[in-house]
Amino acid sequence: MDLHLSGRVAVVTGASKGIGLAVTRTLLQEGARIVATSRAGTPELDALAGTGGLLHVPADLMDPAAPAEVIARAVETFGGLDILVNNAGGPPPGTKLPQFGFLGLTDDAWRAMLEFNLLAAVRACRAAIPLLVERGGGSIVNVTSGHARQPSAVNVHYGAAKAALANLTKALSEEFGAQGVRVNSVCPGPVNTPWWTDAGGAADIIAAATGSDRATLMTVEAPAMMALVTGRLAEPQEIADAVVLLASPRSASTTGSEVVVDSGFLKAA
Ligand SMILES: NC(=O)c1ccc[n+]([C@@H]2O[C@H](COP(=O)([O-])OP(=O)(O)OC[C@H]3O[C@@H](n4cnc5c(N)ncnc54)[C@H](OP(=O)(O)O)[C@@H]3O)[C@@H](O)[C@H]2O)c1
Numbered sequence: 001m002d003l004h005l006s007g008r009v010a011v012v013t014g015a016s017k018g019i020g021l022a023v024t025r026t027l028l029q030e031g032a033r034i035v036a037t038s039r040a041g042t043p044e045l046d047a048l049a050g051t052g053g054l055l056h057v058p059a060d061l062m063d064p065a066a067p068a069e070v071i072a073r074a075v076e077t078f079g080g081l082d083i084l085v086n087n088a089g090g091p092p093p094g095t096k097l098p099q100f101g102f103l104g105l106t107d108d109a110w111r112a113m114l115e116f117n118l119l120a121a122v123r124a125c126r127a128a129i130p131l132l133v134e135r136g137g138g139s140i141v142n143v144t145s146g147h148a149r150q151p152s153a154v155n156v157h158y159g160a161a162k163a164a165l166a167n168l169t170k171a172l173s174e175e176f177g178a179q180g181v182r183v184n185s186v187c188p189g190p191v192n193t194p195w196w197t198d199a200g201g202a203a204d205i206i207a208a209a210t211g212s213d214r215a216t217l218m219t220v221e222a223p224a225m226m227a228l229v230t231g232r233l234a235e236p237q238e239i240a241d242a243v244v245l246l247a248s249p250r251s252a253s254t255t256g257s258e259v260v261v262d263s264g265f266l267k268a269a
Pocket of ligand 1: 013014015016017018019020037038039040041059060061062087088089090093143144145146187188189190191192193194195196
């Protein structure tokens, strides 16, 4: 299937690892030109840079000025913007998830969570939408989380921030749809990314709590704890495929939607 992405210009946040890296790689394979942002590069992202259509712009999205600066680099380098993927999210700098319970979460923890998972995307959308309108339309894809739809005592502030991002997605789709701007979200369940698998990451935190080890946790215990119907965490490419389809004009009639790719984590109809 031709996704009609050749020559289109995309900004992808959180592009150096995990889901964002898979989105970046897939958009490049489809012929898009990309400004990829993260605080640091990775060998995997560097390997993609040789293809010519990719510019890595280092930025910390906790800086309120960063989203607009990154988007400005897309215009300078590639002449405009067609696609924005707000993928960066998860634990704010210096913190780890999962966190258990509500009472231990301070105002500072809430502020940092909302800054990274909601306000960075708000700022990116504010900078991107006039540029998309100028081109006659475009696509924004926000990466939310199953926690937004399945609140629990785990990651309370993260779930609330992602629920707000899902709400924003719908609101923007309503306001700017008539100008050709589509806004959708992809809602992953647990995904096999560095967030889980890095030393000291989510797998190690949960394994320490259950007396297990990282490998067993990833392959056996986590799928069981989260009642994953497929029996495994999703791979980043499986999330990226949904993101890229929504970014494509092949999804021209899809806006304001949330596409769930969650291994069967969510149980409500
Ligand atoms: N993995 C899951 O199970 C899962 C489940 C549901 C939803 N999600 C969502 O999917 C998205 C991607 O998650 P992932 O698991 O792929 O994450 P990941 O593997 O931890 O990668 C995070 C990416 O974001 C960048 N990043 C982190 N802090 C940043 C900051 N302050 N400023 C700019 N960039 C920053 C990282 O690069 P640097 O560290 O170099 O900045 C990296 O490129 C997130 O929105 C997350 O909430 C993930």
